[in-house]
Amino acid sequence: MKEKEEHVVLSEFDCSVKMIHKDVVNRVREKMPARYFTDQLSDFFSLFGDSTRISILWALSMSEMCVCDICALLNMKQSAVSQQLKRLRQSRIIRNRREGKVVYYSLDDDHIACVLDLGMQHIREENPNERIE
Template sequence: MEEQDNALCNITIIHQDILDKVKKEMTDDDTLYNMAEIFKALSDPTRLKIVNALMLSEMCVCDISALLNMSQPAISHHLKSLRQTHLIKYRRDGKIAYYSLDDEHIKTMFDQCITHISE
């Protein structure tokens, strides 16, 4: 409890120079909203498993379904969420849709999170 008390300010003072600097450099609201949508999409362990699998190989719904032992409709639902946030993309080959990461940034985000957890 004593450590928590030390983290609190004992006096109210506004550092206007800091506020002005931070306000100028803060990320805009639209970008933060889009970031929140990405984090929301990645907040589901199943979606993280899908991203992890797609880091290793392009896969179709049937493959992902078999890998995760889930129904195809359930996998399709997760894929839709990941697609809407531009985390994954797909290409058609005849009647089959193959899914892959949208770009290398997704792998970097995944790896950075693992690094953070491992520290």
């Protein structure tokens, strides 16, 4: 996992900022997830935060593909694709199987296509017609 700085510390009060609504803050604080979970969550979503990886995942949601096919599809260098495949694989977003010299990649579980769908839904609802500045 990515190294995290200690910028977000949920349990301390030394930030010299006034709390206007102590009740709200305390109630919310009790229900906040542990740092471990927010880190895991952001790491998970950051994998979807790059258009190359989105393209790869979208492609794999349609068909298992080998590395060089993905390169051809996206018109990208093999090493760039392999790097991204490695990240996705290490995070269990995709899986691979070897057949001779060829390695085939596919989505690891149904959650992934779900996430893509939800995102696409959001985009289409936000900008029903046109690009917004």
